[in-house]
Structure formats: structure tokens, C-alpha cells
Amino acid sequence: xxxxxxxxxxxxxxxxxxxxxxxxxxxxxxxxxxxxxxxxxxxxxxxxxxxxxxxxxxxxxxxxxxxxxxxxxxxxxxxxxxxxxxxxxxxxxxxxxxxxxxxxxxxxxxxxxxxxxx
Amino acid sequence: xxxxxxxxxxxxxxxxxxxxxxxxxxxxxxxxxxxxxxxxxxxxxxxxxxxxxxxxxxxxxxxxxxxxxxxxxxxxxxxxxxxxxxxxxxxxxxxxxxxxxxxxxxxxxxxx
Numbered sequence: 389x390x391x392x393x394x395x396x397x398x399x400x401x402x403x404x405x406x407x408x409x410x411x412x413x414x415x416x417x418x419x420x421x422x423x424x425x426x427x428x429x430x431x432x433x434x435x436x437x438x439x440x441x442x443x444x445x446x447x448x449x450x451x452x453x454x455x456x457x458x459x460x461x462x463x464x465x466x467x468x469x470x471x472x473x474x475x476x477x478x479x480x481x482x483x484x485x486x487x488x489x490x491x492x493x494x495x496x497x498x499x500x501x502x503x504x505x506x
Numbered sequence: 507x508x509x510x511x512x513x514x515x516x517x518x519x520x521x522x523x524x525x526x527x528x529x530x531x532x533x534x535x536x537x538x539x540x541x542x543x544x545x546x547x548x549x550x551x552x553x554x555x556x557x558x559x560x561x562x563x564x565x566x567x568x569x570x571x572x573x574x575x576x577x578x579x580x581x582x583x584x585x586x587x588x589x590x591x592x593x594x595x596x597x598x599x600x601x602x603x604x605x606x607x608x609x610x611x612x613x614x615x616x617x618x
Binding site for chain 2: 447
């Protein structure tokens with residue numbers, strides 16, 4: 389069974405940092421891209437960042453560019469999201485998602501909650 | 507960035523009746539490989555999003571055939587032929603052709 393499991397969320401003060409992790413299991417192939425998507429309380433889905441598994445090429449939403457960094461561990465099948473200079477508006481449920489084919493986000497994790505508050 | 511505009515934002519449907527959600531893209535979603543990476547997701551209350559449809563009209567494994575997707579120009583449509591109680595939730599379109607991926611605002615489906 390394919391599975392994505394996020395961890396690393398928590399409560400942090402504005403200006404603080406957190407590192408989210410996403411563990412992948414059960415996948416036969418690790419081609420295509422991995423993504424982070426967030427959902428603020430009561431709001432819709434917002435793509436945050438993505439990384440192409442093979443090339444390592446990354447992309448970021450304007451709202452997080454320069455503050456967040458996505459990376460991967462090819463050996464242990466993890467994706468990370470380093471979040472610095474956190475703001476109140478970064479408060480959300482953060483999902484890890486995987487393209488199992490191009491352009492698709494076919495598999496999602498259960499999410500990890502990030503709360504930025506003083 | 508590609509803007510995805512969904513309508514309606516809320517929908518109340520009688521059980522057994524059809525439902526339709528539209529999603530308009532601000533630009534073409536045809537990728538260089540000829541595919542159109544338009545997806546539809548369902549998010550039931552308290553759950554993670556689940557993909558229903560990919561590449562405009564292909565159903566994911568396990569998705570009932572009462573769900574279907576189509577396109578006319580840059581307007582994409584998700585149709586539910588006969589709404590069931592388990593269909594309650596929020597539906598999102600998402601384009602995966604251009605980075606950043608972008609989502610529609612979501613359509614909340616309720617039972618009348």
C-alpha cells in the first residue's frame with residue numbers, strides 16, 4: 389500500500405522555524421514530483437512547494453519564496469520542508485502529496501498542523 | 507500563475523439528482539506532451555483530499571462511475587450523475603500543467 393506520512397508540525401512563535409518531514413512508503417517508482425500543499429483553517433487548498441524527485445529542481449509559491457526550502461532524501465525516501473521566518477498567516481494543515489504520473493497529485497498524506505502564534 | 511475559477515461555490519442537491527461543477531482556467535492547460543493535466547479532488551469533512559479525476563476525464567481507481575469529467579475550451583466540468591450522501595464535501599479543481607500548481611476556490615456540496 390502506498391503511503392505518505394507527514395510529521396514535524398507544532399506551535400511556533402512568529403519569526404520561528406519548523407522542519408516538516410514526509411515519509412514515503414510502498415511506491416515502486418519515485419519518478420515525478422513531490423509537493424507540499426497547505427490548508428488554512430476553514431480555507432481552500434494552496435500549493436506551497438514542489439520538488440522533482442530525479443532532478444531536484446524545486447518551485448515555490450510567492451508567499452513562501454525565500455523563507456521555505458524543500459529538499460529530498462533519495463536514499464531513505466523522505467521529503468522535507470524547512471520553514472523559516474514563520475508568520476501568523478502560515479498557520480495551516482500542511483499536506484505532502486505525490487505525483488504518481490505527471491501533473492496529478494495522486495496520493496496525499498494525512499497532514500501535519502503548523503500553528504504560528506505568540 | 508494560472509487562475510482556476512470554480513462555480514458555483516456552494517451547491518445543495520437532492521439525493522439521487524445530478525450535480526455539476528465548473529472550473530475555468532485563465533490559460534490553456536495543454537502541456538507540451540499533448541496531455542491536459544486537469545484534476546478534480548474531493549475533500550470530505552475532516553479528511554485529506556482524494557483525487558477523483560485526472561487528465562480531464564480519467565477516473566482514479568475505486569472512484570464510482572457516477573463521477574465524470576469533461577472539457578469545452580478552457581471550461582472543465584465535474585458531473586455527478588446521481589448524488590449520494592457520501593458525496594458531501596468540498597470539490598476542488600487543480601491544474602498540474604504549469605508550475606505552480608493552482609487550485610480552484612472549492613465548491614461545497616450539501617444535501618438538500
